[in-house]
Amino acid sequence: MSVTSKKGLDYWLPKLVLSPTVAIAIIFIYGFIIWTSVISLTDSTILPRYDFVGFEQYVKLFQNPRWLSSLWNLVVFGTLFIGVCMVVGLVLAILLDQQIRAEGALRTVYLYPMALSFIVTGTVWKWLLNPTVGIERFIHNLGWESFQFDWIVNPDMAIYTVVIAGVWQSSGFVMAIFLAGLRGIDTSIIKAAQLDGASLFSVYSRIIIPSMRPVFFSAFIMLAHLAIKSFDLIVALTGGGPGNATDVPAIFMYQFSFQRGRLGIGAASAVIMLMTILAILIPYLYSELRKPKDA
């Protein structure tokens, strides 16, 4: 009797302790994913209603020019943000890996923006980029009066200011990932390549960078999901403007669901965003989880 009760406690205690977390996760993450999917199939407006209309909201969504332009903005922002972050992060990591002095301090400096929230980053860059108080005015005061840097108020260029702020915030983190990857490489490989006569450039381009493919993949996944769900940075920096010039799907979703009282179309846009992330994540998880069997 005592044996079974003891075994019972050992058996149940971890489950008991973990169950609230599991329950919360199931309800508030997966439950609401399902709920959102259901809502996206109804004609809900301000409040949820359960009159099912099939995929009508999705059809409406893709007929909405604002949604299409927000998708295009996401493509532009995502590509540039991921690309520039990777390049900047990799260059910083390679430079930091040359056994320089004060590496620890410099690493912290580059990593520090990561400690700020996107709201802070957005606000700071809003001021910096504002033509009347920021960089443009500073240069004017230095005496270069014709200098123009008004991207943030220019509808054609505003999306690039989001890229600038995003890169500033995230490239340090990418650098840290790459630096860890570089540190994982056996230094005698570099020595061997030197003896083989390879220049430093070809050591990196032909050996080190190709062998860091998994690291690139991780960095890409991290940046891709940051890009797709980017919301706070854009709200703080441009508020989606000027006009709708920096609209992205997350802002579209927020505005339609909670400000314009069109919950159905907002839910549909949220489901599309989830699908986009899954489209990137599933191949990644598949390749990651399959690997141990191969190796």
Place this chain on the structure above:
Amino acid sequence: MAELNIKNVNKSFGTTDVLKGINLDIQDGEFIILVGPSGCGKSTLLNCIAGLEDVTSGDIMIGDDNVTYAAPKDRDIAMVFQSYALYPNMNVRKNIAFGLEIRKMPKDEIAAEVERVAKLLQIENLLDRKPSQLSGGQRQRVAMGRALARRPKTYLFDEPLSNLDAKLRVEMRTEMKKLHQRLGTTIVYVTHDQIEAMTLADRIAVMKDGIVQQFGTPQQVYDDPANIFVAGFMGSPSMNFLECSVVKTADGFGVQIESQGKTFELAADPAQADLSAYEGKNVVLGIRPEQITHVMPHVESQPFVTRVPVKIEVTEPTGADTLVLTHINGQECECRVHPTEAGNPGEQMDLLFNMSKAVFFDAQTENRI
């Protein structure tokens, strides 16, 4: 020709002197082994020869060229690393070809060279595999293949066998020696394993604290060690060191030892050492375990052989011999006897001390007398 001359090389990292005035003259085609405990500077010396570390002062000559300040790639050397350092993203073929591609060798020649090397090392069936798909021994072969492909004048090996299991290590050791005999190039090989050093080397440089303690053939290093460190480092089980006092004997000098309260005089071979200056003083007697054996009549009649009864403390059978541990002068002493002659721990046993190859060291300087 590829003589390798290392002239008065010093290397410091900050205030730490790692190499202190290294001088080595290595002949063309010699197999040289740098051996010593970890931290003795042997790997640093190898890196200096390779050009991966700059020397603080001194000169390194390969043939007639002073390469002290030449880039690694201009020294015409190849190196095999302890971790093998294979390029993880390339298959075996590309690994071997990489150095040749960098040197802009025509494609068909590269292919031919890869084939030649693969055949030599019997890795033809591995050419399309990635390093991660190879076993330790196979990686080791590929690393050697990469070195061989460039046909350099000098090969450097940095503990190439230390990551292999014991059996494979012995196999690769033999192969390494065969390979050297076939290629006839100069090899500098770093190891901390004195058996590897003894079996492979034409000459051994025993290093300690950044100084070459002795540079000579394996037999010289074994029979004529320059000091206690070299004597103790080479040979397994290691030489016995017994501190004892020098006494005058009937026809020369000898040392006095004590076993179980009785004293014995061991006559020293004057050809081994002149002990006249040490009469009455203490010296360190160095005698290898195989020079202390069970009683064999044909040995007992030889000069400089003394019979000493001892008490057996521990026995360690190795198969071919049994090692018997006893106490002489209150110090541990290991003896190598025939398994059937060895008694049991606690028992008495008569041993023959053969002094014809014994060596003596100054108790203060630890140098050879």
